[in-house]
Amino acid sequence: MTPRLIPILHLASPQLPVGGFAYSQGLEAAVGAGLVTDEGSAGAWIQGVLDASLARLEAPLLAGLVVAWRDGEAAEVERLNGLFAASRETAELLDETGRMGKALQVWLRDLGVAADGDLVLLDRLRPLTYPAAFACAAAALGLRVEETVTAYLWAWLENQVMAAVKLVPLGQTAGQRLLLGLGPELPPLAQQAVDWPESEWSGLAPGLAILSSRHETQYSRLFRS
Numbered sequence: 405m406t407p408r409l410i411p412i413l414h415l416a417s418p419q420l421p422v423g424g425f426a427y428s429q430g431l432e433a434a435v436g437a438g439l440v441t442d443e444g445s446a447g448a449w450i451q452g453v454l455d456a457s458l459a460r461l462e463a464p465l466l467a468g469l470v471v472a473w474r475d476g477e478a479a480e481v482e483r484l485n486g487l488f489a490a491s492r493e494t495a496e497l498l499d500e501t502g503r504m505g506k507a508l509q510v511w512l513r514d515l516g517v518a519a520d521g522d523l524v525l526l527d528r529l530r531p532l533t534y535p536a537a538f539a540c541a542a543a544a545l546g547l548r549v550e551e552t553v554t555a556y557l558w559a560w561l562e563n564q565v566m567a568a569v570k571l572v573p574l575g576q577t578a579g580q581r582l583l584l585g586l587g588p589e590l591p592p593l594a595q596q597a598v599d600w601p602e603s604e605w606s607g608l609a610p611g612l613a614i615l616s617s618r619h620e621t622q623y624s625r626l627f628r629s
Contacts, residue, residue, distance in 0.1 A: 411545040415538065416555040418562060422507040422534070427500045428567040428627035429453070430612045433619035435571045443578040446568040450561065451586060453612055454593070458560060461491060461607030462535060463553050463597035469539035470549045478525050485529045485536040493613040496620055496629040501533045508537035518544045553594035561586055567627060 418425065431449065434440045440449045465488055472480035492498035509526045512518040518526070522540055526532055535556070542552035562583065569579040619629065 408545070408547055408551065411547060412551055412555050415541060415545075415547075415552075416559045416562075418559070418566075420508075420559070421511060422504045424504060424559065424563050425566070426627060427504075427563070427629040428571065428619075429497070429500070429564070429629055430615040430619060431564060431567050432571055432625060432627045432629075433615035433622060435568075436622055437615065437618070439615075440568070440572060442572065443574055443582065446565075446572055446574060446578075447582050447585065450564045450568070450582065453564070453609065454557070454561070454586070454589070457607050457609040457612060458557060459593045459596065460600075461605050462488070463557060463593060464600040464602070464605055466535045466539055466556055467549050467553055467594075467597045467600075468602070469536055470542050470547075470552050473522070473540050473543035481525060481536060481539075482529060485533050488533045488535050489531055491607050494616040494620065496616055498531070500629045501535070502531035504534040505529075505532035505537040508534065508541065512537065512541055512544070517541060549598050550591070550594045553597050554590050557590045557593060558587070561590065570626065 414420065430453070431440065434449055440446050465484055469481060469484050471477075472484060488501070489498065492501060509523075509532055512526070513523055518540055522544065526537065526540060529536055538556055539552065542555075547555075565579045565582045565586075568574055568582070569576065574582075616629065619625065
Protein backbone atom coordinates (compact mmCIF):
# COMPACT_ATOMS: atom_id res chain seq x y z
CA MET A 405 0.00 0.00 0.00
CA THR A 406 1.46 3.35 -1.03
CA PRO A 407 1.34 6.28 1.42
CA ARG A 408 -0.73 8.22 -1.12
CA LEU A 409 -3.49 5.62 -1.50
CA ILE A 410 -5.74 6.93 1.27
CA PRO A 411 -5.56 10.59 0.11
CA ILE A 412 -6.34 9.45 -3.45
CA LEU A 413 -9.36 7.49 -2.26
CA HIS A 414 -10.41 10.43 -0.09
CA LEU A 415 -10.45 12.85 -3.02
CA ALA A 416 -12.23 10.36 -5.30
CA SER A 417 -14.85 9.42 -2.69
CA PRO A 418 -18.51 10.39 -3.23
CA GLN A 419 -18.42 11.32 0.48
CA LEU A 420 -16.17 14.30 -0.28
CA PRO A 421 -18.53 17.15 0.72
CA VAL A 422 -18.59 19.10 -2.53
CA GLY A 423 -22.13 18.30 -3.67
CA GLY A 424 -21.21 16.43 -6.85
CA PHE A 425 -24.23 14.16 -6.39
CA ALA A 426 -26.51 17.12 -7.21
CA TYR A 427 -25.32 17.46 -10.82
CA SER A 428 -25.80 15.31 -13.91
CA GLN A 429 -23.89 17.55 -16.39
CA GLY A 430 -26.49 17.26 -19.13
CA LEU A 431 -27.30 13.60 -18.62
CA GLU A 432 -30.75 14.39 -17.21
CA ALA A 433 -31.54 16.44 -20.30
CA ALA A 434 -30.27 13.61 -22.51
CA VAL A 435 -32.65 11.22 -20.76
CA GLY A 436 -35.48 13.71 -21.12
CA ALA A 437 -34.78 14.04 -24.84
CA GLY A 438 -34.89 10.27 -25.31
CA LEU A 439 -31.20 10.02 -26.21
CA VAL A 440 -30.38 7.86 -23.19
CA THR A 441 -32.88 5.09 -22.58
CA ASP A 442 -30.98 2.01 -21.43
CA GLU A 443 -27.63 0.68 -20.31
CA GLY A 444 -26.12 0.76 -23.79
CA SER A 445 -27.10 4.33 -24.57
CA ALA A 446 -26.09 5.47 -21.08
CA GLY A 447 -22.65 3.97 -21.62
CA ALA A 448 -22.39 5.60 -25.05
CA TRP A 449 -23.34 9.00 -23.63
CA ILE A 450 -20.88 8.82 -20.74
CA GLN A 451 -18.13 7.53 -23.03
CA GLY A 452 -18.80 10.35 -25.49
CA VAL A 453 -18.58 13.09 -22.85
CA LEU A 454 -15.46 11.49 -21.39
CA ASP A 455 -13.69 11.34 -24.76
CA ALA A 456 -14.86 14.65 -26.24
CA SER A 457 -14.79 16.90 -23.19
CA LEU A 458 -13.01 15.61 -20.12
CA ALA A 459 -10.12 13.81 -21.80
CA ARG A 460 -9.36 16.63 -24.23
CA LEU A 461 -9.72 19.69 -21.98
CA GLU A 462 -10.63 19.14 -18.34
CA ALA A 463 -8.08 16.41 -17.64
CA PRO A 464 -5.03 18.08 -19.24
CA LEU A 465 -6.03 21.42 -17.69
CA LEU A 466 -6.24 19.73 -14.29
CA ALA A 467 -2.79 18.24 -14.83
CA GLY A 468 -1.44 21.69 -15.55
CA LEU A 469 -3.08 23.06 -12.43
CA VAL A 470 -1.51 20.39 -10.22
CA VAL A 471 1.94 21.30 -11.54
CA ALA A 472 1.25 25.02 -11.08
CA TRP A 473 0.13 24.55 -7.46
CA ARG A 474 3.06 22.27 -6.73
CA ASP A 475 5.58 24.73 -8.18
CA GLY A 476 4.00 27.80 -6.58
CA GLU A 477 3.12 29.41 -9.91
CA ALA A 478 0.23 31.61 -8.82
CA ALA A 479 -0.13 33.37 -12.17
CA GLU A 480 -0.45 30.03 -13.96
CA VAL A 481 -3.07 28.83 -11.46
CA GLU A 482 -5.07 32.00 -12.13
CA ARG A 483 -4.71 31.63 -15.90
CA LEU A 484 -5.81 28.00 -16.02
CA ASN A 485 -8.65 28.60 -13.57
CA GLY A 486 -9.91 31.41 -15.79
CA LEU A 487 -9.55 29.26 -18.89
CA PHE A 488 -11.68 26.51 -17.39
CA ALA A 489 -14.34 28.98 -16.24
CA ALA A 490 -14.46 30.44 -19.76
CA SER A 491 -14.94 26.94 -21.22
CA ARG A 492 -18.19 26.41 -19.31
CA GLU A 493 -20.79 26.97 -22.02
CA THR A 494 -23.95 27.31 -19.93
CA ALA A 495 -24.98 29.03 -16.73
CA GLU A 496 -25.60 25.65 -15.08
CA LEU A 497 -22.15 24.28 -15.85
CA LEU A 498 -20.46 27.47 -14.64
CA ASP A 499 -22.55 27.51 -11.47
CA GLU A 500 -21.72 23.84 -10.85
CA THR A 501 -17.95 24.25 -11.00
CA GLY A 502 -18.13 27.40 -8.89
CA ARG A 503 -20.21 25.83 -6.14
CA MET A 504 -18.11 22.68 -6.02
CA GLY A 505 -14.91 24.71 -6.03
CA LYS A 506 -16.06 26.83 -3.09
CA ALA A 507 -17.19 23.73 -1.19
CA LEU A 508 -13.77 22.13 -1.64
CA GLN A 509 -12.12 25.38 -0.56
CA VAL A 510 -14.04 25.16 2.73
CA TRP A 511 -12.86 21.55 3.12
CA LEU A 512 -9.26 22.55 2.50
CA ARG A 513 -9.50 25.34 5.05
CA ASP A 514 -11.44 23.58 7.79
CA LEU A 515 -9.32 20.43 7.70
CA GLY A 516 -6.06 22.36 7.53
CA VAL A 517 -5.01 20.66 4.29
CA ALA A 518 -3.90 23.74 2.38
CA ALA A 519 -1.20 26.19 3.46
CA ASP A 520 -2.14 29.77 4.31
CA GLY A 521 -0.66 31.09 1.07
CA ASP A 522 -2.69 28.62 -0.97
CA LEU A 523 -5.87 29.63 0.85
CA VAL A 524 -5.19 33.26 0.00
CA LEU A 525 -4.81 32.38 -3.67
CA LEU A 526 -7.96 30.24 -3.63
CA ASP A 527 -9.87 33.16 -2.19
CA ARG A 528 -8.59 35.41 -4.97
CA LEU A 529 -9.86 33.20 -7.79
CA ARG A 530 -13.18 34.44 -9.21
CA PRO A 531 -14.88 32.14 -9.80
CA LEU A 532 -12.94 29.39 -8.08
CA THR A 533 -13.42 26.38 -10.32
CA TYR A 534 -13.55 22.81 -9.09
CA PRO A 535 -10.44 21.66 -11.02
CA ALA A 536 -8.41 24.49 -9.45
CA ALA A 537 -9.52 23.55 -5.92
CA PHE A 538 -9.04 19.82 -6.62
CA ALA A 539 -5.52 20.44 -7.91
CA CYS A 540 -4.72 22.50 -4.82
CA ALA A 541 -5.83 19.60 -2.62
CA ALA A 542 -3.76 17.12 -4.62
CA ALA A 543 -0.63 19.26 -4.48
CA ALA A 544 -1.05 19.81 -0.74
CA LEU A 545 -1.43 16.07 -0.20
CA GLY A 546 1.66 15.28 -2.27
CA LEU A 547 -0.14 13.35 -4.99
CA ARG A 548 1.38 12.72 -8.41
CA VAL A 549 -0.24 14.33 -11.42
CA GLU A 550 -1.31 11.06 -13.07
CA GLU A 551 -2.99 9.69 -9.95
CA THR A 552 -4.71 13.02 -9.31
CA VAL A 553 -6.22 13.05 -12.79
CA THR A 554 -7.25 9.40 -12.46
CA ALA A 555 -8.98 10.12 -9.14
CA TYR A 556 -10.76 13.13 -10.65
CA LEU A 557 -11.96 11.14 -13.65
CA TRP A 558 -13.11 8.27 -11.43
CA ALA A 559 -15.14 10.62 -9.25
CA TRP A 560 -16.76 12.07 -12.37
CA LEU A 561 -17.45 8.63 -13.84
CA GLU A 562 -18.98 7.30 -10.64
CA ASN A 563 -21.25 10.33 -10.37
CA GLN A 564 -22.37 9.97 -13.99
CA VAL A 565 -23.16 6.29 -13.56
CA MET A 566 -25.08 6.88 -10.35
CA ALA A 567 -27.05 9.63 -12.09
CA ALA A 568 -27.88 7.19 -14.90
CA VAL A 569 -28.99 4.57 -12.35
CA LYS A 570 -31.50 7.09 -10.98
CA LEU A 571 -32.60 8.74 -14.22
CA VAL A 572 -32.92 6.04 -16.88
CA PRO A 573 -33.45 4.19 -14.54
CA LEU A 574 -30.87 1.41 -14.46
CA GLY A 575 -30.42 -1.32 -11.91
CA GLN A 576 -27.41 -1.36 -9.63
CA THR A 577 -25.91 -4.28 -11.54
CA ALA A 578 -26.11 -2.36 -14.80
CA GLY A 579 -24.41 0.57 -13.11
CA GLN A 580 -21.60 -1.66 -11.89
CA ARG A 581 -21.14 -3.07 -15.40
CA LEU A 582 -20.72 0.47 -16.70
CA LEU A 583 -18.09 1.22 -14.06
CA LEU A 584 -16.23 -2.01 -14.80
CA GLY A 585 -16.35 -1.31 -18.53
CA LEU A 586 -15.28 2.34 -18.46
CA GLY A 587 -13.01 2.38 -15.42
CA PRO A 588 -9.97 0.74 -17.06
CA GLU A 589 -9.86 3.57 -19.62
CA LEU A 590 -9.14 6.20 -17.00
CA PRO A 591 -5.42 5.61 -16.22
CA PRO A 592 -4.41 5.80 -19.92
CA LEU A 593 -6.49 8.97 -20.29
CA ALA A 594 -4.78 10.43 -17.24
CA GLN A 595 -1.35 9.71 -18.72
CA GLN A 596 -2.48 11.21 -22.01
CA ALA A 597 -3.60 14.32 -20.15
CA VAL A 598 -0.14 14.79 -18.66
CA ASP A 599 1.48 14.58 -22.10
CA TRP A 600 -1.15 16.56 -24.04
CA PRO A 601 0.19 19.96 -25.25
CA GLU A 602 -2.05 22.93 -24.58
CA SER A 603 -2.15 23.75 -28.30
CA GLU A 604 -4.24 20.58 -28.76
CA TRP A 605 -6.67 21.06 -25.89
CA SER A 606 -10.29 21.14 -27.02
CA GLY A 607 -13.55 20.74 -25.14
CA LEU A 608 -15.82 20.86 -28.18
CA ALA A 609 -19.01 19.01 -27.25
CA PRO A 610 -21.91 20.91 -28.87
CA GLY A 611 -24.48 18.26 -28.02
CA LEU A 612 -23.63 18.52 -24.35
CA ALA A 613 -23.83 22.33 -24.47
CA ILE A 614 -27.24 22.27 -26.17
CA LEU A 615 -28.69 19.75 -23.74
CA SER A 616 -27.24 21.61 -20.77
CA SER A 617 -28.97 24.76 -22.02
CA ARG A 618 -32.25 22.89 -22.39
CA HIS A 619 -31.93 21.52 -18.89
CA GLU A 620 -32.06 25.06 -17.50
CA THR A 621 -35.75 25.23 -18.42
CA GLN A 622 -36.60 21.52 -18.23
CA TYR A 623 -40.00 21.02 -16.64
CA SER A 624 -39.11 18.29 -14.16
CA ARG A 625 -35.59 17.93 -12.76
CA LEU A 626 -33.83 15.81 -10.13
CA PHE A 627 -30.40 17.36 -10.72
CA ARG A 628 -29.04 20.90 -10.85
CA SER A 629 -27.30 20.46 -14.19
